[in-house]
Amino acid sequence: MPPIEALNAPDLPVPAGHYSHATRAGNLICVSGQLPMRPDGTHTGDQPFEVQAEQTLSNLRAVLAAAGAGLKDCVEVTVYLVGVEHWKAFNEIYARHFGDWKPARAVVPVGALHYGYLLEISARAWVERS
Template sequence: MTDPIDRIFVEGAAPPAGHYSPATAWRDLVFVSGQLPVRPDGSHSFDQPFEVQARQVLDNLLAVLAAAGSSPERVLKVTVYVTGIQHWPAFNRLYAEAFGEAKPARAVVPVPELHHGYLVEVEAIAAR
């Protein structure tokens, strides 16, 4: 018998817009899908400044981690996609606030564009 794969959904959050789970977990590993700065009610924030979007995307990431039985201290790797490297200093500051003393491995990848015109997307791998 193989270990089951848990599909993680966040109560009170907008459901995924595509055919995927916000996160999956296998044994003690959690794989968080790319999170966009969609508000919990499903409304979009793509028209908001970068810092508003970054705070929302980090809130979304933390909510998925909590639903999966994890936390920032248990994050192993984060990948951040930003539409311009000029956003790096603001994101780094907000990320440090959200993660506190936790310093998981991380990559920041500049991209030309993201879905719906967003400026930032974040995915992660964590332990639970």
């Protein structure tokens, strides 16, 4: 088994809990659940769903970039969504970000999240290392 490395994106707030933004084991990158917190640490829980979705995907991109990856490297994405009424809007925003790439995905309806957030996204990516 390759060594496991903890990673934090330099442009995002340090995680408040006992976890890292991501871990890398060889070519595999596992991204912790990303919430729609702004890079300056302020919350978006009072913002419309679309604003929260855009921020969450931006945070996912930042974590992947810190690990030397991008959305096109994702092999699996899990989305925790408060309110199935947001499914259509989320799918449209998600498709815009991922473009033609369609990694495996699960969208899981959940109850309330911290700070009034309406979604959380985790992912796994694969990056060839030189």
